[in-house]
Amino acid sequence: MIDVNSPPPCDDSDLRAAMEHFFFAYQAFTARPDAILERRGLARVHHRVLFFIAREPGLSVKGLLAKLGVSKQALNTPLRQLIEMGLVDxxxxxxxxRMKRLYLSAEGARLEATLYREQARLLEGALARAGLDAAGGWLAFNHALSPRDDGDGA
Incomplete structure (x- = not known):
């Protein structure tokens, strides 16, 4: 395990261990939401769409494309499915x-809240086990890893 108080890992074995833990953490983070989505015939891409619309109601399709970093073609099918299922307006x-603003319907908001609660519960448990001091480092790490500026000033 990597010591969070030591300098960042530099050798190959430390980096591989970090990648392995990251892989399994992401797998755990997405497992329950993926199962919930699968029961509705949906996938992780649908979750990302619901997440960003919940985070920013009224987001334009163009804005959603920018957030997701995907092409119109890649977004077209999942967004259309969510609209047809009555989860997104x-x-x-x-x-x-000509511009479309996206909102979660009441049912879409309930589904997104269920997915959010699953992941929030997992994060809260992990932060409780790691110690609340770990939260700042974890957020800084994820922010540094992310190629996107989320615009929230963090």
């Missing part, structure tokens, strides 16, 4: 009717 923008 696409509303024409008041100022520009």
């Amino acid at each position: 696409a509303v024409a923008d008041a100022a520009d009717k």
